[in-house]
Amino acid sequence: MAVEHPVTAATGDQTRIHNIGYRSYDGPRLGRAYARRSLYSQSLRGAYGLGRSVKSKVLPMLLFVVMCVPAAIMVAVAVATKAKELPVDYTRYAIIMQAVISLYVASQAPQSVSRDLRFKTVPLYFSRPIETADYVRAKFAALASALFVLTAAPLLVLYVGALLAKLDFADQTEGFGQGLVSVALLSLLFAGIGLVIASVTPRRGFGIAAVIAVLTISYGAVSTLQAIAEAQNSTGSIPWIGLFSPVTLIDGVQSAFLGASSAFPGGAGPSDGQGVVYVLVLLGLIAAGYGLLIRRYRKVGL
Amino acid sequence: MIFVVCVTTFEDVTVIATESLSKRFPRVTALDRLSVDVGPGVTGLVGANGAGKSTLIKILLGLSPASEGRAEVLGLDVASKGAAIRERVGYMPEHDCLPPDVSATEFVVHMARMSGLPPTAARERTADTLRHVGLYEERYRPIGGYSTGMKQRVKLAQALVHDPQLVFLDEPTNGLDPVGRDEMLGLIRRIHTDFGISVLVTSHLLGELERTCDHVVVVDGGKLLRSSSTTDFTQTTTTLAIEVTDTDARPDGTLAVREALRARGVEVLDANSALPGAGHVLLLTAQGEETYDVVRDAVAELGLGLVRMEQRRHHISEVFTDSDAENDQQRKEAVGHGS
Numbered sequence: 001m002a003v004e005h006p007v008t009a010a011t012g013d014q015t016r017i018h019n020i021g022y023r024s025y026d027g028p029r030l031g032r033a034y035a036r037r038s039l040y041s042q043s044l045r046g047a048y049g050l051g052r053s054v055k056s057k058v059l060p061m062l063l064f065v066v067m068c069v070p071a072a073i074m075v076a077v078a079v080a081t082k083a084k085e086l087p088v089d090y091t092r093y094a095i096i097m098q099a100v101i102s103l104y105v106a107s108q109a110p111q112s113v114s115r116d117l118r119f120k121t122v123p124l125y126f127s128r129p130i131e132t133a134d135y136v137r138a139k140f141a142a143l144a145s146a147l148f149v150l151t152a153a154p155l156l157v158l159y160v161g162a163l164l165a166k167l168d169f170a171d172q173t174e175g176f177g178q179g180l181v182s183v184a185l186l187s188l189l190f191a192g193i194g195l196v197i198a199s200v201t202p203r204r205g206f207g208i209a210a211v212i213a214v215l216t217i218s219y220g221a222v223s224t225l226q227a228i229a230e231a232q233n234s235t236g237s238i239p240w241i242g243l244f245s246p247v248t249l250i251d252g253v254q255s256a257f258l259g260a261s262s263a264f265p266g267g268a269g270p271s272d273g274q275g276v277v278y279v280l281v282l283l284g285l286i287a288a289g290y291g292l293l294i295r296r297y298r299k300v301g302l
Numbered sequence: 303m304i305f306v307v308c309v310t311t312f313e314d315v316t317v318i319a320t321e322s323l324s325k326r327f328p329r330v331t332a333l334d335r336l337s338v339d340v341g342p343g344v345t346g347l348v349g350a351n352g353a354g355k356s357t358l359i360k361i362l363l364g365l366s367p368a369s370e371g372r373a374e375v376l377g378l379d380v381a382s383k384g385a386a387i388r389e390r391v392g393y394m395p396e397h398d399c400l401p402p403d404v405s406a407t408e409f410v411v412h413m414a415r416m417s418g419l420p421p422t423a424a425r426e427r428t429a430d431t432l433r434h435v436g437l438y439e440e441r442y443r444p445i446g447g448y449s450t451g452m453k454q455r456v457k458l459a460q461a462l463v464h465d466p467q468l469v470f471l472d473e474p475t476n477g478l479d480p481v482g483r484d485e486m487l488g489l490i491r492r493i494h495t496d497f498g499i500s501v502l503v504t505s506h507l508l509g510e511l512e513r514t515c516d517h518v519v520v521v522d523g524g525k526l527l528r529s530s531s532t533t534d535f536t537q538t539t540t541t542l543a544i545e546v547t548d549t550d551a552r553p554d555g556t557l558a559v560r561e562a563l564r565a566r567g568v569e570v571l572d573a574n575s576a577l578p579g580a581g582h583v584l585l586l587t588a589q590g591e592e593t594y595d596v597v598r599d600a601v602a603e604l605g606l607g608l609v610r611m612e613q614r615r616h617h618i619s620e621v622f623t624d625s626d627a628e629n630d631q632q633r634k635e636a637v638g639h640g641s
Contacts, residue, residue, distance in 0.1 A: 029464070035417070116401075
C-alpha cells in the first residue's frame with residue numbers, strides 16, 4: 001500500500017497536466033429576446049437551405065431563380081423594344097407566379113416546424129427561457145420573411161429594369177411600392193396557412209401535400225365558381241366568391257386599394273365596401289393563423 | 303435490519319424543495335402530496351414507469367402547474383419564476399430529440415444560443431462541452447449516423463452547454479449496453495465532482511444509482527416512499543470481508559482470527575451461509591473506523607498474513623426489500639429528515 005501511493009499520485013498529476021478541466025461560464029446570458037432573434041435568423045437561413053445540407057439548398061434556390069427569371073426576361077424585352085411600360089404590373093406578378101410561391105410554402109413550412117415535431121426537438125426549446133409565443137413568433141416571422149424575399153426580389157428586378165429602360169420614375173416607384181405592400185400581405189397570409197397545416201403533422205411529406213392541396217384546390221374551386229357565375233351573368237357574386245381562396249383574397253385587396261387590375265373573370269374586382277371586407281378577412285386569417293399556432297404549441301409543450 | 307437515518311453532511315443549501323406537491327389529471331393522480339428536499343450533489347429519483355418522475359420534472363421546470371402544494375428550484379418558486387429557473391437548469395429528455403441531418407456541433411451551438419449565450423461563447427462552450435462528454439472528431443458529422451451512446455452524449459451536452467447549476471437527466475442510461483451504461487454513469491458522477499453541477503437523475507433501476515448518487519428519492523404511485531442519502535443505506539451496514547493466510551503454527555488461520563476477534567468483542571457473522579464456497583472469508587459488521595484497527599492488530603498478533611480486507615456494500619434494492627416491513631416507520635423518518 002505504501003509503495004502504491006506515490007505512483008497513483010504521479011499519474012494523477014500527469015492527467016491533470018493534459019486535462020484543462022471544466023471551465024464554468026460566467027459571461028452574459030442574453031435571455032428570451034435574444035433567443036427569439038437567434039431562432040428567427042436560424043429559421044430564415046434554413047428556409048433557403050443555408051446552414052443545412054447541399055441537398056436541402058437545391059429546391060428553395062431553384063424556386064428563387066424560377067421566380068426571378070421571368071422578371072429578368074420582361075425587363076430585357078422592355079429595354080430592347082423601348083416599351084412605354086412593363087409587360088405586367090408589379091401587383092400582378094405574384095398572382096401570375098402563384099404556383100411557384102405555393103410550391104415554396106409547401107416545401108419550406110414543413111421543414112421549418114414538422115422537423116422539430118418529428119424529431120421531438122420542441123421540448124428542448126421549451127426547457128429553455130423561451131416560451132410558446134416566442135417560438136411561434138420566430139417561426140412565423142422567419143417564414144413570412146423568406147416568402148417576402150422570394151416575392152419581392154423579382155419586383156426589385158422589374159423596378160431596376162424599368163428605371164434602366166428610362167420609364168417614368170414616379171409612376172414606377174408608386175407601382176413598386178404597391179407591389180411590395182401586396183407581397184408583404186401575401187407572405188404573412190401564406191406563411192400563416194402553411195405553418196398551421198404543417199404544425200399539425202410531424203410527417204413532412206404529408207405536410208407538403210396538405211399545403212399544396214389547400215392552396216391549389218381552394219384557388220381552383222374559387223376560379224371555377226367565379227367562371228360559372230360570370231357565364232350565368234351573376235357578376236355581383238364574383239367578388240364574394242373570391243374571399244374563399246388565399247390568392248383571390250390578395251387579388252381582391254390589391255385591386256380595391258393598391259391600384260391593381262383584378263384578375264377576376266371580366267375584371268370584376270371588389271367594390272370599396274367589399275374591399276373593406278377583404279382586408280378584414282385577410283387580417284383575420286393572419287391573426288387566426290398565429291392564434292392556432294400558439295394553441296397548437298401550448299399542447300405540444302414537453 | 304435497523305436503519306439509522308443520520309443528518310447528511312451537505313452544506314445547508316437546498317437545490318430542490320417541494321411541499322405537499324400534487325398533480326392530478328382527470329383520471330389519474332400523478333403526484334400525491336410529495337414533500338422532499340434535495341441538496342447539492344447527485345440525486346437519484348427512482349420509481350417504476352408511471353411513478354410520476356417525468357411529471358415532477360415538468361413541474362420543476364415551471365412548464366406544468368401543480369394542482370396543489372408548492373415547489374422551489376434553486377430557491378426560485380416554480381409557479382412564478384419558471385423562466386429564471388429554466389435559464390439556470392439543463393434538461394435531458396428521456397426520448398430521442400435530435401435532428402439527424404445536422405452535426406452535433408451545429409445542433410449544440412444552436413441550443414446554447416437558445417439558452418441565451420452570445421454567438422462566440424456558444425461556439426466555445428459547445429467545443430468544450432462536447433469534449434467533456436467524450437465526442438471528438440465525430441462531432442462534425444451528421445447526428446443521423448451516430449450510435450445510441452453517442453446520441454445520449456449529444457443529448458447530455460445540450461443540457462450542459464449553458465453551464466447550468468442543476469441538470470435534470472431523465473433516464474439517461476435507457477437503451478445503452480452495459481459498457482455504455484457504465485460510461486454514462488461515470489459521466490454523471492463527473493458532472494458533479496468535476497463540473498460542480500448538481501444532478502437529478504431518474505431511473506427505474508435501483509442498482510444503477512448506488513454507484514452514482516449521493517442521495518436517493520424513491521417515488522411510487524406519485525407518493526414519496528423514501529428519501530435519504532446512499533451512504534445512509536450502505537455505510538451504516540458496512541460489512542467487512544476478511545481473508546487471512548494459514549501458517550504452520552496456525553493451520554486454520556481463519557478460525558484463529560475468528561476466535562481472536564471474538565475475544566476483542568467483535569462479532570463475526572456466519573460466513574458460510576451467506577457466501578457459499580467462500581469458507582475462508584470472514585464477514586463482520588464494521589462499527590466504525592476502529593474495527594479496521596482491531597482486525598489489523600488481531601491478525602498481526604497471530605502472525606498471519608492479511609490477504610484482503612474489503613467492504614461489502616449492500617445493494618440498495620436489498621435494503622428496500624428488507625425494509626418493506628418497516629416502511630411506514632421509514633417514511634415518517636424520511637419525511638422528517640427531508641424537511
